[in-house]
Amino acid sequence: MNEARMLATFRRACFVVLLLTLSLVGVAHGAALTPLKATELPAIPSQGEMHGLAQLDGRTVALIGDGAWALDAGASAWVPLAWSGGHPPAGLDRSFGDGKRAYVMLRNGGKVTAVARLIASTAGLEARVLPALPQPLDDAQATVSGSDLFVVGRDGEGSTLWRLDVDAPGATWTSLGGWPSHAAPTTVVAQGMGVFVTTDDAIWRWTAEEGWSRRSDLPAMVLPGMARAVGQANILYLVADGAGPARAMTWQIVTRSWATLPGATFAQPQAMTPWGDGLLWARSADERTQVGSAEIQSGKLLLRWLDWLVIVVYLAGMIGIGLYFYLREKRNSTSNFFVGGRSIPFWAAGISLYAANTSSISFIAIPAKAFESNWQYMTNNLIAVFGLMFVAVWIVPLLRRLDLMSVFSYLETRFHPTIRMLASALCILTQLGSRMSVILFLPALAIATITGISTTWSVILMGGFTIVYTAMGGMKAVIWTDVVQVIVKMGGAIFAIGFIIWHLHGGMGEFVHTAMADHKLRLLDFSFDLTKATVWGFIFLVLFDVVLTFPKDQVLMQRTLSTPSDKEAGRSIWAFAAIMIPGGFVFYMIGTALFVYYKAHPERMNPLLPIDATFPLFIAAELPMGVTGLIVAGIFAAAMATLSGIMNSVATLVSVDFYERLVKNPTPKHSVVFAEITTIVVGLVGIGLALLLSRFDVHSLFDVSIELAGLLGGGFAGAYTLGMFTRRANAPGVAIGIAASTVLTLVAWMFKLVHPYFYLAISIFLCIVIGYIASLFFPPPTGSLKGLTIHRDNARR
Numbered sequence: 001m002n003e004a005r006m007l008a009t010f011r012r013a014c015f016v017v018l019l020l021t022l023s024l025v026g027v028a029h030g031a032a033l034t035p036l037k038a039t040e041l042p043a044i045p046s047q048g049e050m051h052g053l054a055q056l057d058g059r060t061v062a063l064i065g066d067g068a069w070a071l072d073a074g075a076s077a078w079v080p081l082a083w084s085g086g087h088p089p090a091g092l093d094r095s096f097g098d099g100k101r102a103y104v105m106l107r108n109g110g111k112v113t114a115v116a117r118l119i120a121s122t123a124g125l126e127a128r129v130l131p132a133l134p135q136p137l138d139d140a141q142a143t144v145s146g147s148d149l150f151v152v153g154r155d156g157e158g159s160t161l162w163r164l165d166v167d168a169p170g171a172t173w174t175s176l177g178g179w180p181s182h183a184a185p186t187t188v189v190a191q192g193m194g195v196f197v198t199t200d201d202a203i204w205r206w207t208a209e210e211g212w213s214r215r216s217d218l219p220a221m222v223l224p225g226m227a228r229a230v231g232q233a234n235i236l237y238l239v240a241d242g243a244g245p246a247r248a249m250t251w252q253i254v255t256r257s258w259a260t261l262p263g264a265t266f267a268q269p270q271a272m273t274p275w276g277d278g279l280l281w282a283r284s285a286d287e288r289t290q291v292g293s294a295e296i297q298s299g300k301l302l303l304r305w306l307d308w309l310v311i312v313v314y315l316a317g318m319i320g321i322g323l324y325f326y327l328r329e330k331r332n333s334t335s336n337f338f339v340g341g342r343s344i345p346f347w348a349a350g351i352s353l354y355a356a357n358t359s360s361i362s363f364i365a366i367p368a369k370a371f372e373s374n375w376q377y378m379t380n381n382l383i384a385v386f387g388l389m390f391v392a393v394w395i396v397p398l399l400r401r402l403d404l405m406s407v408f409s410y411l412e413t414r415f416h417p418t419i420r421m422l423a424s425a426l427c428i429l430t431q432l433g434s435r436m437s438v439i440l441f442l443p444a445l446a447i448a449t450i451t452g453i454s455t456t457w458s459v460i461l462m463g464g465f466t467i468v469y470t471a472m473g474g475m476k477a478v479i480w481t482d483v484v485q486v487i488v489k490m491g492g493a494i495f496a497i498g499f500i501i502w503h504l505h506g507g508m509g510e511f512v513h514t515a516m517a518d519h520k521l522r523l524l525d526f527s528f529d530l531t532k533a534t535v536w537g538f539i540f541l542v543l544f545d546v547v548l549t550f551p552k553d554q555v556l557m558q559r560t561l562s563t564p565s566d567k568e569a570g571r572s573i574w575a576f577a578a579i580m581i582p583g584g585f586v587f588y589m590i591g592t593a594l595f596v597y598y599k600a601h602p603e604r605m606n607p608l609l610p611i612d613a614t615f616p617l618f619i620a621a622e623l624p625m626g627v628t629g630l631i632v633a634g635i636f637a638a639a640m641a642t643l644s645g646i647m648n649s650v651a652t653l654v655s656v657d658f659y660e661r662l663v664k665n666p667t668p669k670h671s672v673v674f675a676e677i678t679t680i681v682v683g684l685v686g687i688g689l690a691l692l693l694s695r696f697d698v699h700s701l702f703d704v705s706i707e708l709a710g711l712l713g714g715g716f717a718g719a720y721t722l723g724m725f726t727r728r729a730n731a732p733g734v735a736i737g738i739a740a741s742t743v744l745t746l747v748a749w750m751f752k753l754v755h756p757y758f759y760l761a762i763s764i765f766l767c768i769v770i771g772y773i774a775s776l777f778f779p780p781p782t783g784s785l786k787g788l789t790i791h792r793d794n795a796r797r
Helices: 002-022 305-328 334-342 346-357 360-372 376-400 409-414 417-451 455-502 507-517 535-547 554-560 566-600 611-622 627-662 668-693 701-713 717-725 731-750 756-775
Strands: 036-044 050-056 059-064 067-071 078-081 092-097 102-108 111-121 124-129 138-145 148-155 158-165 187-191 194-198 202-207 211-217 221-230 234-240 246-252 258-266 271-275 278-285 288-296
Touching (some): 036 067, 036 278, 050 278, 059 092, 059 271, 059 288, 092 111, 092 138, 092 271, 102 124, 102 138, 111 138, 111 148, 138 187, 138 221, 148 187, 187 234, 221 246, 234 278, 305 455, 334 455, 334 627, 346 455, 346 554, 346 566, 360 566, 360 611, 360 627, 376 566, 409 417, 409 717, 417 611, 417 627, 417 731, 455 611, 455 627, 455 668, 507 566, 535 756, 554 627, 566 611, 611 627, 701 731, 717 731, 717 756, 731 756
Parallel strands (some): 050 092
Antiparallel strands (some): 036 288, 050 059, 059 067, 067 078, 102 111, 138 148, 148 158, 187 194, 221 234, 246 258, 278 288
16 A cells, blocks of 8 residues: 555655664764853952852842842942841841842850841841741751741750741741761752752761661762752752862762862862852952852753754654655545544554554653652553453443544533533643643754754744644654654664663663662552552552443544454554553653763753753663754654644544534535634644743643643543443432542642552542432433443333
8 A cells, every 4th residue: 555655655764874874883972061150259358257149039148247238230340238126037047039039047055046037128138037946956058949947956965957937827847857866967868759968978868758777878068058959850069088178079969969060169168059040159369269060050952963963864754654645645535534544453552543643742751750760650551451451342442433533422422512611621631731731842842952943933933834734744743754754763762772782881781870879760669658559549540430431532542443344453552562561661761871871970960950961861872873863853753743743633633523513514624724724723823832841940841731631531421431330310419420520630730639650540530420320319311321331222211
């Protein structure tokens, strides 16, 4: 067939490009990626006891002796800053802050007894004293994270950590216990989900889940108070060996590895505060206080000519496929545009199902998740296969026999047109809000990291190419480009794993040893903690997320509806299941390989980048010319496969569920034109939402996509379960179930009652239970249910 010949031609082209790129493979270089740039700032014309530096409402403040100084807006001179009341607070000790708020510790009798917040007012610099510490502390250190203050030190019974939420009404200090060592603390930093304390020989971490644990030995002495959080997963320390100058080192909280930042040293620093992407430091000298800054330099790693050639060939191929079907197919059939004329072979539909299910979230966020934690989320893939078996036998054949184009047509036939339109509208919001925006933004983040093109332009270019070939070729273009894209992205992913292991000093042995020692291959968690991703939680999730939500997923179901028969539709699900497990292992293996690589080469990490940029950073910094382009094309492929499906599916819903119902006597040709226009509009909306998302600092986009899908997509999924598995459910009861489940799930989200993975399942469960009970208060359905339920007879209950 023509599609098969086209696919074979593309495979031959990929093989030629792969041979060319393999011939250029080199060894990753080992220089530090992020040196420091030192700058000397004006000296402060004062000398005395250094109480610290701080950032206060955008101004840099220095506390020296009984005086205070502020750096002017042009960073050209220090000007005196008067204390409110004419003098500093009694017992002034060290200052600390987060770059926005500033605080000082106050001591009494040589011990720290309280903390005060610094406020810049018209009367001068004011210190507002917060509630006193429950116990006086020796060797106290402090830090701030958001509204939480953390003060650590030693009391008469040993070490202790105190926390205070300064924004809470009637706030009081809470004890978080102490680390199992009597060593004095030298720094404390809040980073990620933990609080990190250094002593004379180790780093200790406190988390709400695990309490205290020893995380790392120290490569040198950490200077007291000289630490700050950097990025999402790094801490910058000033360390020194004996009496020599201090140097800057970063400690990665995931790999627990140390890296030196070259480019600057620090002679006897006495104070430090965050300054941009680095630090500001000061020391007393010659009756003055010398001040300097050092910022981390992070340049763009630009693509080279062969990388661009590979990417251009890939993008041209995608446009070529869309153009091929645009010129070949008649544009007057909604069946051709929406479901490919129901002529797609089962194996192509199965591969397309996998492509739609493994978007840029799989290619970027899942490796980042495995890098940060372990393989526990892979449990979802393993259990999902069993759910897909049920879907292949019972659900997909039932819906395929109805010859639907919109899966929500079922809800109209089974219940009421209002239920159909409501569910379709919620589905459109879910796809745009929880899927399309995230899937567009993640590869844009990767492209921005690699090429230097801004995230904004990356989103526009990515979305634009997908809009073009999807609007031209319809569902046939979507499915056959999916097949090509799976080849590209899986080939790039497997190559990346092999490349990492090949360049480890100990090869496969080092990979396995490091991964096992750090529990990175942990897969199954059988605990009953509902706040964690456990086996029981995934069983619960798969039951609802795969078995019970598959019928409402227009993006996936539209591919099965494109097959010639109900038997072929079922086979497409079996093909999907066969690919899911090995494909899942590949993406989780990437994350583990990245962990092992960066544990061995911490100097190759960029501490300023978010965790989700770990794989894109590796692609840009470590892979040779040509191979980088191949894997960037894989990132494009991962995103565009899902984006094209979403665009076509949302266009189908808007056209079939709304346009053809609200417009009088629409012709098939007009419907296709409307669908093409809708595809373009949907793409533009997705681009806009992705640009909005790029303005926020989101720790894990993988978790965000899960939360949004649960909050927006669960209520109407229960309607299918009620319709397909029961005879008694009716339209009023289902409407009540959808509304009630959505509201109650939002309550669970607001109060953070369970892990976000459970939102979708809870919403579906509530819809089923409430919807069925509510149906009992209304008359049973009066129309025929033949072919609408899994039951073979037509009796009603």
